[in-house]
Amino acid sequence: GTGSDPAAQEVQPVSGGTLVYASGDAEPACLDPHVGGNYPQALVASQYLESLFTKDEDGKIIPWLAESTEVSEDGLARTITLREGISFTDGTKLTAEAIKANIEHLQDPNTASSTGYLAVGKVVDIEVIDELTAKLKLSAPDNALLESLSMPWTAIESPKALERDQATNCASPVGTGPFKVESWEHQQAVNLVRNEDYVLPVENAERTDDLAYLDAITWRFIPEAATRYAALQSGEVDVIDNAQPDTIATASKDDALGHLDAPRPGASNRIELNSAKAPFDDQRVREAFIRSVDANAGISSLFFDTTKRSYSLLSSVEPLGYSDESLFTTDVAKANALLDEAGWSERDAEGYRVKDGKRLSLTFPVSTNQSVPAEQSLFEQFQAQAKAVGFEVKIELLDLSSWYGALAKHEYNLVSAPYTKVGPSVLRILYHSNSTVPAPSGYFANNAQVKDEKLDEILTQAEETSDEAERAKLYEQAQKIVLEGYYVLPLYDQQNHFLYGKNVHGVGATTAVSSPIYYDTFITK
């Protein structure tokens, strides 16, 4: 993350005080990120749960709760050794049993985990070697395992706490983090208090004391963007997330507020074109759509230049991302030619193209929970631009569960589904043909419905190779295939902007998935 705290150097940390955090996300149904596994859960869980690994400032994966790790020659066994002297906030000691219990918890169908479940998909067995060492047996080599284990969705919880029933665990998950969950008043706030027994796993020269500065964090949910910003301005809250582009632009002019821009890792924000269904089963039509829209002007005005246009499948924080701008330049003439060529040559009274009496119509379910207003407006602009070449785009604004429902029933031609994961292995989850087949759970991540045997092979190899250069080359090939097949229209990084008040300091540290940690944060009066 890139914190831009104006006066970070001069201010001496002070202990005490309660930070009020205002989240624009829907209130999670469960505070345990194992269950389901979405970003709002990661944001709050980053304060009380810790992972085995994390990312350092250069983007390298380093051990956190783990002390060290080793992989077997064939890549099918991964040994993890834990640090000594760390305890959960319920008093349970952190041991190898915890690793076993947590991964089993993720894999238990009753947990209904999705993100974490996929991340540990290749682990077939966990063997506890000694008190602090566990050995993970894998079905195939997995060079993304450490990345997977650095995410909050695979964070380590107290095995004793996991034995409780799910509702209880959801309300008060127990971890090793700098804070712990004290109470959860539904619809109001999650109250976090400092973990007075916190042990910082990795030495930090700047800290004399392992404890967090803040006494407590009040984690509130304020869905209205304008209200959230007003509350920050009037000092009622200290930090807000999902900051709207216009407010970020205003705040950056105004020294009173600090801004943290922490783009999420994994996939970029992009529109996927459902290639399993007419009319996008025809690559020409896909290209025609992509060529017909002009994202740049809209992104610049709607996002007030707080983000850059992306031409890549991967987030800009992923070093292995590959981008090709030429594939996405707007070219209305070409779009028209492609559509004529594909047989969509006639137009109806309203100016939409038709073929065999059918209108060139696209369904675009948009989740109001995942797409901020600026993004919805961008989609409306696409709608208008695509109309000029004869596409009818039907935007359906849906709540999250209806949106999932529309995807599950394949009722979409266009969709924008964010996916956060550490490392390029996200490409396998998003574009491997296996991901088009709904898992027993009914969920699939390959929304573009890319089914390409060569791509499948490359993605599998890329994950199994132990050669870094080879891995990079394979991922580049894979990205080329997807981009050149016009399955995807990349837009920008997954936005992750935070604004904070002027007496809030020490904001900037984030987890591997760019969710901020308020361990170093303190409030001055």
Next chain:
Amino acid sequence: MSEQAMITVRDLSVSFGTTAAVKNISFTVVPGRCLALVGESGSGKSVTARSLLGLSGGTVSATELSVCGQNALALPDRSWQQIRGNSVSMILQDALMALDPLRPVGREIGDALKVHAKLPKSERTQRVLQVLESVRMPEPERRAKQRSTELSGGMRQRALIAQALAGNPQVVIADEATTALDSALTALVLSQLRELKEQGRGVLMISHDLAQVAHLADDIAVMRHGEIVEAGTTEQILGNPQHEYTRQLLRAVPSGVPRFTALSAASKPLTAPLPNQPVDADPALSVTQLSKAFGKHQAVEEISFELPRGKTLGIVGESGSGKTTTARMVLGLQMPDDGRVQLLGEHFAPAHESQRRMLREQMGAIYQNPLGSFDPRYSVGQLLTDALSRGTSKRAAEYRKTVAELLEQVELSTDLLGRNPRELSGGQRQRLAIARALAPKPSVLVLDEPVSALDVSIQATVLDLLDRIQLETGTSYLFISHDLSVIEHMSDAVAVMNQGRIIEQGATAQVFGAPQQEYTKLLLSAMPRLR
């Protein structure tokens, strides 16, 4: 007038905008005497009364207006509040409307005390009961807790008087305090006003009926169009009226005037011959053993009477005696518990509505408040066309001639055709109602208090009209009223009702000349008479 005048008015004028309601009138109110302001509706009586309390609502000017020694022309509202209800109090015209229907009357009366006498609550309650007793309110404690809607007309009027008396005022203004009351109650109220006078208070009494004031007033001022046309002592005015208008008012009083004698000079002379009625024909209306109870309350009990063709049967009785209930049963609007009604010898009630629909045209009805019986969306012409066309049309041109004839019959101008009944005067409305009732050429008209809402002069013209129509068409009237003088003037035969029963019936002269029942005698003795 030797005593110190309580109220002196000289050249008082009140105007609303450009229209002057009261013009240059002068009078004084003296302790121990009663001045009566008499005049037709709209002559400015109430406006005069209100301006004596600074509540006229219009622009007031006068060379002198002194109330209890204060110059009332330049009195701030605070000082007015001291005078109102304390030195001068007023009994408002409409007893039903002058008491808040949402508050117990005891509180309304108590408010007068709250403003003026700083009495503790218990004493105030005591005083309220005391005043209520002094006006002879039955069961004062219970009544004080009731709202005006739960009281009968007479009780309301008494509550209103009590309210005016609560502050122990030196001058009482009674605005139409006896209008719309039956004769027994009128007598009671008049006696209470007399008592006030005898206690040495000044009384200003307002009425449109000279007969009502005759026995109480010491002086009378006759008003017309906002001016006092004649003033003098009661003996002077009644005995030797100088002004034509005063004479007209005196003539309009129906008591003692024989049938078919015009009460109003404006009426057409009643010359048409009475059509011959076949003697052996069935009576127009025959009622046998009619009874009706509301819950436990027996409103009408086994009454029987007969109405011969071309004649008028008057039904008289005090308020609540069951007159309206009888009329409604006769009209087939209320199912009798027992008994039967025959119209022109044919069975009429009780029956199913569809069975008697054919007979309906033979019987019409006139109500006290004609406006309520008109569809508010219809104009005069439409109402009559609707009646003539049997409800199939309200505009058909083919009835234009008949409509004009009807209007002529009730002495209304055809200029009124396009007007809404709301834009007519009370007398005109009642004429319209009569015209509509006459449209199907009925044999019988049931008239329930047809003139009770009208002032004497208008009442006179309507009664004359009814007389003439009976002479011309031979329609039979079932004429219901609480006003003995009207009944005496209009009826061939009279039935006296009391508590749901007919206690006495017979020819008018017989009943009024030689009443048999104690109750009838009592009623007649209370009847105000000029002649």
Next chain:
Amino acid sequence: MSRTARVLCAAFIALWLLIALAPSVLAPGDPLAINPVEAFQKPGAAHLFGTDESGRDIYTRVIHGARDSLSIGLAATGLGMGLAIILGTVAALSPRWCDEIILRVLEALYAIPSLLMALLIIAFTGPGVGPAIVAVGLSTAPGYARLVRSQIRLLKNSEMLEAATVLGRGTWLLVRNHLVPNALKPLLALVTLGIGQAVIWAAALSFLGLGTPPPAPEWGAMLSAGRTYLHFAWWMSLFPGLAIVFVAAGATMIGRALGAKARAL
């Protein structure tokens, strides 16, 4: 109603009819035409009401949005009224047990929060103009129905009806000539009030993301899009908001004038 008031009302209605039926007369532009470069322009000569986040002209959108918003208001009120007249008349004229049943049903309709009803309907049909009409119409019907019922009951016992009965009118003539026309009169005033409230209602549904789908220039949708930028581009929500207030207040005013007339009758 005074002459000036009548002229004003007529002009008001005529203006909105013109706007709803032929928006292009007043706003020749395309309400859907985007121009990202001109996004967030302040109100000025080029754009009377400014532009929105996609550079669409807000004036054009407000004018073209009148049709959707007004037709929701009118159709929903019409639906509510239609139901109300039937239910209310039947309840008032039928025997007591039937009256009681209808009353309880109306009360139940009332007791379910109207938003819940709207949500259920929209969950059933999906969002759009039609469902919004049904939702708003259904939730207003019980109120009107109660009024129709009490009016007719009042009239049923009026002297006016007795007089007509005495004149020999049958049931059908009574209902047709006197009951229904007179019962509807005071309702007329309420209906105009209701139109304004229905427009607001529809806007609230849009706010909750349940109204007409984008990019339709429906006022509620514009308002709810604009409120995100309240700090930055006040004009985006001011003008659609004013349009709603203007229509609702205008309807209220007309309703009041009619109400005053009905009372005078």
Next chain:
Amino acid sequence: MGTIAWAGRKAGGALVVLWLVATTIFIAIRLIPGDPAEAIMGGPGSQASAEALAAARAEYGLDQPLALQYLMYLGKLATLDFGTSYSLKQPVTQIMGEVLPNTLWLSLLALGAAWLLALCFSALAMRVNRVGAVIGNILEIIAAAVPHFWLGAVLIMLFSSVLGWLPAVDNGTAKGLALPVLTLALPLAGFLTQLMRDSLSEAMSSQFALAARARGESKLAVFWRHGLRHAALPALSLTGWAFSSLLSGAVVVEAIFARPGLGRSLLSAVLARDIPMVTGIALFSALVYIVVMAITEGIERAINPAGASS
């Protein structure tokens, strides 16, 4: 009608209404597309397996015939068992217990504030001159015509962002309630004033008002003792309705001001097809509506015993 008979009738009617509401909800929710079992497992896009869904169906009795389900549903409701929320996995009564007081408070305060504002508007209209009355008139019409969500946003901008006087979001203090209450109350006050205005001016120009003046009461006293009573009646008879509309308005206001409450639960429950939650909310709010109706009717009876019997 005696008070006891009246209360008895009310209670009987209330039960019928509750039953009708329960039935309506039962039918409506089954008409909505989507499998309730999926809702139990976390929404239409849930990742529940077929077995898990079947298990859920069996657990919640969703595999039974519809008629039987209906009877079971009524039976449970009759024993005041509202079940467990599908999405929050907590007893509905417990959730309602948490959120209902918030919304009730908000709505009641808003109702009170609306009445107070309406009284002030009316009293002002009595005293000021013609121009003032016209301005007041326009203001009150506009107040009745503003959408809640817009008003809320504007109030926040004005009082929190620009002036900084009042908090934008709920903070548990009375001050935090000010803006939400105002947002709900202003439109309602406009509406109530409109209802009160005519009967108020009628009462103030009536004979009994004149009578009161004639016995020496001041204009203000007449306003308080007589005018208000008459003005309140028509508005009072619509208070039950107003309260019901406040509950709907609360959804919007709670969303804007980030207040916990029935409104937000309702929205999310319907979106998540959370049948027990929707039923619970519907029945609770119907109950509240019935109680408020009964109270206002009681007040009406007290003010006007003659009129309330019809």
